[in-house]
Amino acid sequence: MNSETLWRQYMRAGAELSNGEILREQEFIDLLCGRLAELEARAAAGVDAALAQGATNAQMLLERDVLVAEQSGLLALYSSGEHGLCFGRLAFRDGADHHIGRIGIRADDEERTPLVVDWRADVARPFYLATGHEPMGLRRRRHITTERNRVTALHDEILDLDDAERTGHEGATADAVLLAALDAARTGRMHDIVQTIQAEQDRIIRAPHRGVLVVEGGPGTGKTAVALHRAAYLLYAHRELLARRAVLIVGPNPTFLGYIGQVLPALGETGVLLATPGELFPGVRATGTDTPEAAAVKGGAAMADALAAHLRDRQATGWPELRIDHEDGVLVLDRELVAAARDRARRTHLPHNLARPHFAFAVIDGLTDQLVERIGADPYGGPNLLGADDRALIGKGVAASAQVHAAIDELWPLLTPERLVADYLEEPTHLPDADAAAVRRAPCGPFTAWPWTPADVPLLDEAAELLGEDDSARLAAEEAQRQEAIAYAQGVLDLSYGSRSHEFADREDEDSEQLAAHDLIDAERLADRQEEADGRSAAERAAADRTWAFGHVIVDEAQELTPMLWRLLMRRCPTRSMTLVGDPAQSSEPGSCGTWSAALGPHVGERFERVLLDVNYRTPAEIMEVAAGVVRATDPGFRPPRSVRSTGVRPWARRVADAAELADAVAACVAAEPVPADGAGGRLAVVAPKHLLGDLAAALPGADSGPEPDLARPLVLLSPTQAKGLEFDSVLVVEPADFGRAELYVALTRATQRLGVVHSAALPEGLELEEQAPTTT
Numbered sequence: 001m002n003s004e005t006l007w008r009q010y011m012r013a014g015a016e017l018s019n020g021e022i023l024r025e026q027e028f029i030d031l032l033c034g035r036l037a038e039l040e041a042r043a044a045a046g047v048d049a050a051l052a053q054g055a056t057n058a059q060m061l062l063e064r065d066v067l068v069a070e071q072s073g074l075l076a077l078y079s080s081g082e083h084g085l086c087f088g089r090l091a092f093r094d095g096a097d098h099h100i101g102r103i104g105i106r107a108d109d110e111e112r113t114p115l116v117v118d119w120r121a122d123v124a125r126p127f128y129l130a131t132g133h134e135p136m137g138l139r140r141r142r143h144i145t146t147e148r149n150r151v152t153a154l155h156d157e158i159l160d161l162d163d164a165e166r167t168g169h170e171g172a173t174a175d176a177v178l179l180a181a182l183d184a185a186r187t188g189r190m191h192d193i194v195q196t197i198q199a200e201q202d203r204i205i206r207a208p209h210r211g212v213l214v215v216e217g218g219p220g221t222g223k224t225a226v227a228l229h230r231a232a233y234l235l236y237a238h239r240e241l242l243a244r245r246a247v248l249i250v251g252p253n254p255t256f257l258g259y260i261g262q263v264l265p266a267l268g269e270t271g272v273l274l275a276t277p278g279e280l281f282p283g284v285r286a287t288g289t290d291t292p293e294a295a296a297v298k299g300g301a302a303m304a305d306a307l308a309a310h311l312r313d314r315q316a317t318g319w320p321e322l323r324i325d326h327e328d329g330v331l332v333l334d335r336e337l338v339a340a341a342r343d344r345a346r347r348t349h350l351p352h353n354l355a356r357p358h359f360a361f362a363v364i365d366g367l368t369d370q371l372v373e374r375i376g377a378d379p380y381g382g383p384n385l386l387g388a389d390d391r392a393l394i395g396k397g398v399a400a401s402a403q404v405h406a407a408i409d410e411l412w413p414l415l416t417p418e419r420l421v422a423d424y425l426e427e428p429t430h431l432p433d434a435d436a437a438a439v440r441r442a443p444c445g446p447f448t449a450w451p452w453t454p455a456d457v458p459l460l461d462e463a464a465e466l467l468g469e470d471d472s473a474r475l476a477a478e479e480a481q482r483q484e485a486i487a488y489a490q491g492v493l494d495l496s497y498g499s500r501s502h503e504f505a506d507r508e509d510e511d512s513e514q515l516a517a518h519d520l521i522d523a524e525r526l527a528d529r530q531e532e533a534d535g536r537s538a539a540e541r542a543a544a545d546r547t548w549a550f551g552h553v554i555v556d557e558a559q560e561l562t563p564m565l566w567r568l569l570m571r572r573c574p575t576r577s578m579t580l581v582g583d584p585a586q587s588s589e590p591g592s593c594g595t596w597s598a599a600l601g602p603h604v605g606e607r608f609e610r611v612l613l614d615v616n617y618r619t620p621a622e623i624m625e626v627a628a629g630v631v632r633a634t635d636p637g638f639r640p641p642r643s644v645r646s647t648g649v650r651p652w653a654r655r656v657a658d659a660a661e662l663a664d665a666v667a668a669c670v671a672a673e674p675v676p677a678d679g680a681g682g683r684l685a686v687v688a689p690k691h692l693l694g695d696l697a698a699a700l701p702g703a704d705s706g707p708e709p710d711l712a713r714p715l716v717l718l719s720p721t722q723a724k725g726l727e728f729d730s731v732l733v734v735e736p737a738d739f740g741r742a743e744l745y746v747a748l749t750r751a752t753q754r755l756g757v758v759h760s761a762a763l764p765e766g767l768e769l770e771e772q773a774p775t776t777t
């Protein structure tokens with residue numbers, strides 16, 4: 001037999017072997033799909049049945065609500081598992097064999113045998129971490145690639161060199177799976193990366209949830225992806241805590257939140273509140289914009305002191321003497337009395353609105369003393385003739401005086417955060433003149449109000465802290481309601497206990513083992529659950545409550561946060577269980593902190609852990625080289641992250657003679673881009689300075705633009721700020737000379753495949769490109 005025949009035979013055997021393996025995995029995935037469909041149908045029927053349940057008494061109503069919530073959660077979970085149901089398989093040396101998937105699924109047998117293990121489970125960890133050097137007990141690791149649950153490829157890695165078994169799928173490395181994911185056309189929505197999480201990312205995702213973890217890395221190093229998968233992991237590993245307290249994820253703008261919004265639901269997680277910094281004060285929509293100078297001043301730490309000093313100025317200062325007519329004579333509210341009352345109120349160290357009653361009592365006390373001294377004075381010089389009852393009666397009369405009320409309102413007004421900040425911005429005090437001028441707003445008419453800006457939001461929050469909320473009446477009413485609910489729940493439980501003895505006492509069959517509500521919960525917890533069953537998830541309740549303490553807070557683009565915003569976020573997370581991801585080189589917001597120590601020092605000192613990601617999964621090497629040049633122009637020692645891919649496609653530039661020709665030139669370049677209008681071949685973004693967006697929108701009728709462009713459209717037009725955190729197959733940067741340096745670095749690093757620059761002005765220092773007509777490669 002010649003070698004060619006041998007080779008053919010070998011290849012045929014290999015193909016049979018490999019096809020056989022694919023078929024076997026396909027059979028397994030078909031089985032999983034069947035099981036998932038069963039679970040989904042059961043959950044859907046559970047929701048329907050629960051909704052259809054007649055609820056004739058309180059217990060049934062409660063059980064129905066709990067059931068609907070449970071079954072709906074399951075339904076959402078199972079629906080999320082439809083894609084990428086199973087993407088990996090681990091064969092251990094000890095014979096254990098596990099399939100890994102997006103969610104865990106068990107068989108319908110008595111042991112509830114795990115069919116596929118959740119990627120977050122401990123047993124799945126070697127899928128991400130094992131190496132030939134440290135196989136973690138693995139013999140073989142398999143990557144299963146599927147398309148709509150049809151197996152299209154297998155990649156096997158042998159981790160135990162003594163393992164002689166071959167499947168025919170050993171050749172290609174796992175990198176092939178990663179590279180295929182990185183090369184895929186973009187859809188305008190971020191996708192999860194559970195199939196290809198890299199070891200350095202896995203360590204961050206599964207890091208302990210206590211304390212502050214800072215994840216730093218250049219563009220495309222997967223910071224956002226890691227942050228989102230960390231949220232999913234923490235919700236899995238600490239479900240009890242985080243389902244109650246919820247996770248807050250803060251991202252720079254609504255477009256970005258839309259871009260990442262599908263990742264967690266696709267992983268079956270919904271207990272998360274996504275918000276921009278401008279959305280963190282319930283009830284306020286920050287639609288206004290600040291000048292960069294105003295934003296910087298408002299974000300500065302000095303604002304906290306200035307606002308506090310401004311409030312102190314409003315606490316009973318500059319008071320002319322007031323004479324109050326009273327039936328028993330004139331009362332004098334003089335500076336001395338006012339100062340004493342103010343000191344008494346301040347000594348409580350309570351927030352302004354909560355200290356107000358103390359001020360009021362002190363004023364009323366002082367005025368009452370005046371009357372008591374006058375009316376009860378002993379003409380013979382002895383002690384005052386009035387007793388405690390007389391004094392109380394006189395005090396009551398003083399407290400009822402409209403003039404006294406008006407004086408107290410004037411001296412120590414009850415304030416809302418909105419009122420305090422609006423007043424402050426009309427007359428900013430305790431700031432250097434230039435800063436005050438930057439933030440000053442002209443007074444509004446009586447029926448109009450300035451729109452709040454994102455930089456106002458931390459000021460409102462600061463004001464709310466300084467003022468406090470006099471919620472004693474609300475709390476008392478709530479507690480009364482709760483006690484009523486407990487009493488009611490107790491009645492429900494008594495009823496349920498009574499019905500149990502009646503129904504099951506003489507039955508020994510399996511029904512008698514059913515658990516009823518009274519076995520599981522006491523009246524107080526039942527009442528709490530009823531309260532929780534107000535239809536809102538923890539995340540929804542958190543969104544409406546300024547004082548909510550989140551179980552974990554994740555901040556993306558954390559380098560952009562101002563000191564005032566850090567103060568707000570720290571209040572939302574008293575346990576300081578936080579993951580902060582960012583890149584100082586991409587910082588472009590006015591007033592941001594600069595270094596992590598400057599940002600976090602006031603809150604946690606140096607007690608934070610910093611980890612670095614240094615592999616760029618997005619930007620090909622050719623583009624990264626160009627982008628790095630821009631930073632090196634001012635920071636010669638700058639080292640960009642290492643790109644994992646190179647495409648061979650060089651970024652290009654095209655110059656027009658005059659700025660007036662820019663829009664037409666961009667339109668021509670867009671037409672030449674190999675991104676089909678149906679978006680099937682990916683997405684194209686034109687990133688341009690704000691002042692050019694109007695002209696460009698007119699020249700690009702197919703482009704989506706505006707405050708919240710739809711990223712799923714094939715062509716979008718964005719400002720540099722909007723482009724933050726996003727990515728596209730192709731990017732055209734327009735007139736880079738008008739970008740800030742960090743903005744330009746961000747814009748240049750958004751492309752996964754191609755980058756072009758269209759300009760009329762000279763290119764900024766460090767941006768080195770071949771001038772040419774746009775390529776169509």
Ligand SMILES: Nc1ncnc2c1ncn2[C@@H]1O[C@H](COP(=O)(O)OP(=O)(O)OP(=O)(O)O)[C@@H](O)[C@H]1O
Binds near residue numbers: 218222224725
């Ligand atoms: N392990 C991975 N497997 C597959 N894709 C990955 C992996 N890590 C990162 N990516 C992809 O790389 C791209 C960049 O990731 P991401 O947006 O999280 O980076 P980033 O560090 O937040 O970037 P930037 O700072 O520029 O916003 C995304 O498309 C992401 O899905």
